Amino acid sequence: MNKEEKMKELRVFAARIRLETMRIISHFGKGHVGGSMSLADAFAVLYGSIINVDPENPAWEDRDYCVLSKGHAGPVMYATLGLKGFFPVEEAYTLNQNGTDFPSHTDRTKTKGVDLTTGSLGQGISEAAGAALGHKLLNKSNYVYVFVGDGECDEGQVWEAAQFAAHYHLDHMIALVDNNGRQLDGTTDEVMSHPKGIGAKFEAFGWNVIDVKDGNDVEQIYDALTKAKQTNGNPTAIILHTIKGKGATFAEPTGAHSSSPAKEVWDEAVKACEESLAEIEKEASL
Ligand SMILES: Cc1ncc(C[n+]2csc(CCOP(=O)(O)OP(=O)(O)O)c2C)c(N)n1
Structure with missing residues (x-):
């Protein structure tokens, strides 16, 4: 398959992830739509072409790890893992209900394919750095994504982890920063700004940094991840300039963090994602 065909396939995968993310959250009626939808394209690229995992054997010891440090975006990861074959995606429609294996925040003891x-906030990147060091000490070549x-980057713990990863030259650790410009209760600039930008901060901590202008564009994400894997010596941070709520009719215009609209609004939003998928599938088959 040539690159153009691959990108078409990834665009379709991203649209499927968006649709399932919306279905998953809509069944509960409330959840983190904004920060889930901004990551649909990055999850599509990672799981559609980069990460080395085996849905038949989620605990395969040579697998790459994926850690969702912004754990509240669980639904986008469940949509991806379900579509990838770790479990039937409909199982995740039980999001947050009693006895579910799909809590709003990712939990390795509950969901197949969730590694940590x-x-x-701040803990996931620290766990990821620990896992990457563990792999390195065992002379293993698997990656930790x-x-x-970006709001999470307000946590001091993120920067302890960043320093640790650079100190140990964890070049098989790749961070994807969802730089959607918003956090729980406002824009990142209003609440707690990063005066020189998050990329400059990672660079100052000794990381390679790749800036992705459109973090919702599968080709740009694919190129960045491919480049990150060719880099030796230091960890890499990919700064994804994304749109919070991307593709969710009610959340994209407002950049809302957590949403609980009325049932009709959910239905409309799910329908819009179905239509968008049909359109992208049609374009892909041209
Ligand atoms: C230590 C900690 N403090 C506060 C929270 C509550 N919280 C959940 S999400 C969130 C905002 C996160 O913003 P960001 O990382 O930008 O996520 P996104 O906007 O991409 O969803 C906050 C403050 C938390 N989960 N953990």
Whole structure:
């Protein structure tokens, strides 16, 4: 398959992930739509073409790890893992209900394909750094991918982890920063700005940095991840300039963090994702 065909396939995968993310959250009626939808394209690229995992054997010891440090975006990871074959995606429609294996925040003891437990911001990237060091000490070549939020980067713990990863030259650790410009209750600039930008901060901590202008464009994400894997010596941070709520009719215009609209609004939003998928599938088959 040539690159153009691959990108078409990844665009379709991203649209499927968006649709399933919306279905998953809509069944509960409430959840983190904004920070899930901004990551659909990055999850599509990672799981559609980069990460080395085996859905038949989620605990395969040579697998790459994926850590969702912004654990509240669990639904986008469940949509991806379900579509990838770790479990029937419909199982995730039980999000947050009693006895579910799909809590709003990712939990390694519950969900197949979730490698580390997250939800307390700042901890996931630290766990990821620990896993990457463990792999290195065992002379293993598997990668650790970690999704970090820009609001999450307010946590001091993120920077302890960043320093640790650079100190140990964890070049098989790749952070994908969801730089959607918003956090729980406002824009990142209003709440707690990063005066020189998050990329400059990672660079100052000794990381390679790749800036992705459109973090919702599969080709740009694919090129960045491919380049990151060719880099030796230091960890890499890919700064994804994304749109919070991308593709969710009610959340994209507002950049809302957590949403609980009325049933009709959910239905409309799911329908819009179905239509968008049909359109992208049609374009892909041209
Ligand atoms: C240590 C900690 N403090 C506060 C929270 C509550 N919280 C959940 S999400 C969130 C905002 C995160 O913003 P960001 O990382 O930008 O996520 P995104 O906007 O991409 O969803 C906060 C403050 C938390 N989960 N953990």
